Every structure is written in structure tokens, then in C-alpha cells.
Amino acid sequence: MLEMDSVSESGDDPWIRLEPLNNTHLPGKATPSCEVLVDGSPKMTANGVHDIEDRILRITGYYGYNPGYSSHRREEGSESHTETPCSEASGESRFNQTCANTALKVLGGLLMVLCVSSSWVGTTQVVKLTFQSFSCPFFISWFSSNWNILIFPIYYSGHVVTTGDKQTPRQKFRECSRLFGEDGMTLKLFVKRTAPFSILWTLTNYLYLLALKKLTATDVSALYCCHKAFVFLLSWIVLKDRFMGVRIVAAIMAITGIVMMAYADGFHGDSFVGVALAVGSASTSALYKVLFKMFIGSANLGEVAHFLSTMGFFNLIFISCVPLILYFTRVEHIGSLSSLPWGYLCGLAGLWLVFNILVHVGVVLTYPILISIGTLLSVPGNAAVDVLKHEVIFSVVRLTATCIICLGFLLLLLPEEWDAVTLRFLATIADKKTEEHGEELTESSIQTRSRSRANGTVSIPLA
Numbered sequence: 376m377l378e379m380d381s382v383s384e385s386g387d388d389p390w391i392r393l394e395p396l397n398n399t400h401l402p403g404k405a406t407p408s409c410e411v412l413v414d415g416s417p418k419m420t421a422n423g424v425h426d427i428e429d430r431i432l433r434i435t436g437y438y439g440y441n442p443g444y445s446s447h448r449r450e451e452g453s454e455s456h457t458e459t460p461c462s463e464a465s466g467e468s469r470f471n472q473t474c475a476n477t478a479l480k481v482l483g484g485l486l487m488v489l490c491v492s493s494s495w496v497g498t499t500q501v502v503k504l505t506f507q508s509f510s511c512p513f514f515i516s517w518f519s520s521n522w523n524i525l526i527f528p529i530y531y532s533g534h535v536v537t538t539g540d541k542q543t544p545r546q547k548f549r550e551c552s553r554l555f556g557e558d559g560m561t562l563k564l565f566v567k568r569t570a571p572f573s574i575l576w577t578l579t580n581y582l583y584l585l586a587l588k589k590l591t592a593t594d595v596s597a598l599y600c601c602h603k604a605f606v607f608l609l610s611w612i613v614l615k616d617r618f619m620g621v622r623i624v625a626a627i628m629a630i631t632g633i634v635m636m637a638y639a640d641g642f643h644g645d646s647f648v649g650v651a652l653a654v655g656s657a658s659t660s661a662l663y664k665v666l667f668k669m670f671i672g673s674a675n676l677g678e679v680a681h682f683l684s685t686m687g688f689f690n691l692i693f694i695s696c697v698p699l700i701l702y703f704t705r706v707e708h709i710g711s712l713s714s715l716p717w718g719y720l721c722g723l724a725g726l727w728l729v730f731n732i733l734v735h736v737g738v739v740l741t742y743p744i745l746i747s748i749g750t751l752l753s754v755p756g757n758a759a760v761d762v763l764k765h766e767v768i769f770s771v772v773r774l775t776a777t778c779i780i781c782l783g784f785l786l787l788l789l790p791e792e793w794d795a796v797t798l799r800f801l802a803t804i805a806d807k808k809t810e811e812h813g814e815e816l817t818e819s820s821i822q823t824r825s826r827s828r829a830n831g832t833v834s835i836p837l838a
Contacts, residue, residue, distance in 0.1 A: 484741035487733060491749030494730040496756040499592045501726060502584060505719040511707040512584035514698045516577060519724040523687030526732060527551075530680035551681035554674055565685065568670070572682075573689045575663040582656035589649025591767055592757040597777040598636060598653035600751060603787045604629035605661035613665060621786055621793070628783030635776035676739045683731065744788050751784050 552560040586595045604626040610616040640646035701707040737746045761767040
């Protein structure tokens with residue numbers, strides 16, 4: 376029974392209050408009350424319906440309907456989001472800027488990969504050419520290491536040009552010498568910190584050059600890539616780095632490639648000695664990197680340039696006696712200074728210097744993994760030169776060993792969280808497929824509803 380309470384006799388619009396009968400509600404159920412105001416804004420009723428428009432939308436099954444979000448609420452919402460275009464524009468500009476920076480970094484990294492691989496291939500091939508007229512590997516290693524003195528002046532020049540810093544070279548040198556301690560570099564620290572690294576640096580280069588006298592450039596560059604596996608093993612044992620099964624597999628693959636490379640000529644002759652020398656070079660390189668991480672830790676570009684130049688000074692001052700000893704003992708016959716192939720020597724030293732600069736600068740400017748890939752690409756680069764210029768014929772065993780070592784090197788480049796990243800990537804793909812399937816179902820339901828309305832059928836959803 377509906378009961379009209381009163382009607383306004385003034386000029387105002389009438390309002391009607393609708394109340395249900397008190398004796399018709401069910402026990403335990405809340406009976407909804409409905410209040411409709413013709414003049415004012417609609418009030419929320421107990422069943423969540425705002426006004427007649429909301430009720431019509433609910434009954435007709437309007438797609439995307441939510442109770443309380445009628446045209447009134449949409450108008451209010453449109454007024455409250457007047458500044459969204461500006462925020463969206465600023466967010467889009469930031470996104471575009473991030474994408475541009477990432478693209479530039481990747482392009483710079485690809486260019487760096489090409490430069491690193493080219494400089495390392497050029498260094499190896501020039502060494503082979505130098506040995507044709509001058510077979511003194513230690514003198515070549517010592518002469519090339521002296522050029523490291525130029526690394527800090529080159530860094531300082533680039534730093535001044537790019538940043539406009541007005542620090543003098545002496546002030547910048549003292550600032551970067553904090554790598555040796557808070558008090559800077561003293562004579563004791565100079566010898567204590569530089570001597571072991573300089574010796575390992577010289578041994579790495581010397582053994583690499585000796586291996587090039589016994590093997591092809593392709594074999595030596597492939598065996599040298601095993602240093603990545605040795606770094607992992609030493610870091611796991613000495614530095615207690617995280618254990619990763621995939622890197623253990625990569626290390627086993629590297630060792631397998633080494634054994635196959637030694638077996639290629641039957642474990643005898645120059646081949647076996649060359650493999651041993653190349654593996655020794657990779658081992659000393661790995662020891663150098665692990666000790667640097669242990670005693671010095673992380674360093675910025677200026678500190679690394681300072682350290683390499685310091686090693687160049689140590690090589691010039693303290694290791695210069697070794698070439699003299701080898702000369703007087705007739706182990707290496709240098710001859711007169713005018714007879715030396717200065718063109719090859721300077722070209723070799725310059726390429727080696729460029730390689731060292733690119734490796735250390737590239738780690739800062741781009742992704743470190745790209746620098747490692749550049750070193751790996753020296754293997755096919757040297758193989759192409761050996762086949763086209765030196766007409767080298769590779770055996771199946773050597774090719775298989777080279778491929779196994781390169782594959783192990785690539786496995787070592789996987790990040791520590793590669794398994795979690797892979798799982799997240801697969802989960803993202805699965806979610807996208809689920810969303811696409813849901814959108815297809817939604818589109819099919821819309822088409823079904825539109826066809827039913829066209830036929831005069833009204834779908835009433837269950838409450």
C-alpha cells in the first residue's frame with residue numbers, strides 16, 4: 376500500500392516519499408526503502424541504485440555498467456580530470472626520452488663491440504706479421520705495456536673536453552690516486568699495489584705472444600676466451616661468489632674445448648705447447664681480475680686510468696731490466712735499434728692501447744656484456760683472416776673445440792638471476808595470451824547482446 380504524506384502547496388516542486396508496508400517484509404531480511412526526489416540530486420538507496428537511469432541500465436543489462444556510475448557521476452568525473460592531458464603528455468615525454476637514451480646506449484654499445492673486436496683482431500694479426508721479421512715476444516710485450524702510461528693523459532684530455540673541469544692534471548691525478556688509500560699514492564703503496572698486477576699483466580701478454588708462435592691466431596683467441604670460466608671458478612673459490620649450475624657447465628665446456636684442442640695433433644709437438652701457453656695466459660688474466668676485485672674493488676673510470684698508467688710506469692722502471700737480461704743471455708736477439716721494425720711495433724702497441732682503452736671505457740659508457748661479446752667476436756674475425764689471407768685449413772676437431780669454448784663463453788655471460796627473469800618473461804607472455812582470449816570473449820558477448828537487442832530481446836542479468 377502506497378501512502379502520500381503531503382504535497383507542497385507553495386511554488387516549489389513536489390516531492391513524494393514511498394514507504395513499503397510494515398507487515399509485508401520477510402523475517403530476517405532487510406526491506407529496502409526507496410526515496411525519489413524530483414528536484415534534488417538522487418540519493419543512494421539500499422540496493423545500491425542511484426536513480427531511475429541507473430535502474431534502467433541495470434535492468435537492460437548495459438555492458439560495462441557499475442551501480443552508481445550514471446551520467447551524473449560521469450559528468451562529475453569529467454570535471455575532476457581536467458588536468459590529465461598535461462600529466463599524460465609529461466609521462467609520454469619522459470617515456471620517449473628514456474627510450475631514446477636506451478636506443479643511443481645500445482647503438483653505442485654495438486659500435487663499441489665492432490671497435491673492440493676489430494682492435495683485438497688487428498693486434499693479434501699484427502703480432503703474427505711482426506714475428507716474421509722480429510721474434511722477440513718479451514721485448515714486444517714490454518714495449519707495448521709502456522704505452523699504458525698514455526692512458527691517464529688521454530682520460531684527462533677527454534674529461535676536460537666533455538665536462539669543462541678546470542682541475543690541473545696534478546690535482547686530478549691526486550684525486551684519482553685515492554684508489555690506493557686515503558693518503559694517496561706513496562712509494563710503498565706504489566710498489567705494494569702495482570707490482571703484483573704489473574707482473575701478472577706482463578705474464579699474460581708474454582704467454583699470449585708465445586702461444587701465437589705455436590698456434591694460429593684463431594686457436595689462441597679461442598683458448599684465451601677460457602679466462603671467463605677461470606674467473607668464475609676463482610671467484611667461487613676465493614671470493615665466495617654465488618654458485619650457478621649453468622656456469623659450472625660452461626666451465627666444463629671450456630675445459631673440454633681445451634682438451635680437444637690439445638688432442639687435435641696428438642698431445643705432442645708445438646700444438647700441445649701452444650695450447651698450454653694460451654691456457655696459461657688465460658689463467659694469469661683471470662687471476663689478475665680476481666685479485667683486482669679482491670684488493671681494489673670497484674673503481675671509476677679516472678681511477679682505472681690512473682691505475683693502468685701507474686702500471687705502465689712500473690713496467691718502464693722495474694721490468695726494463697728483463698729485456699736487457701734476455702738480450703745479454705742471447706735468449707732474445709734484438710739487434711741494433713735501426714734494424715727494429717718500428718712500424719710494426721708502434722702499430723701493435725697502438726692497437727693494444729686502443730683495445731685496453733675501449734674495454735675500460737666501454738664498461739662505463741655501455742653494457743659490460745657487449746664488451747665481452749666484442750672479445751668473443753675476435754674468434755670468427757681471426758678465423759676469417761686466417762682462411763682468406765693465410766689459407767689455413769681447420770680440422771674438424773679444432774672447429775668443434777672452438778665452437779664448444781665459444782658456447783661456454785656465452786653461457787658465462789648469463790646474469791645471476793637469469794632463471795627468475797626467464798620465468799617472469801614466460802609468465803608475462805602467458806598473461807598476455809590470457810588477456811587476448813578474454814578480450815575475444817568480451818567482443819563476442821557484445822556482438823551477441825547487440826544482435827539480441829536488434830531482435831527485440833532484452834537480457835536481464837541476475838542480481
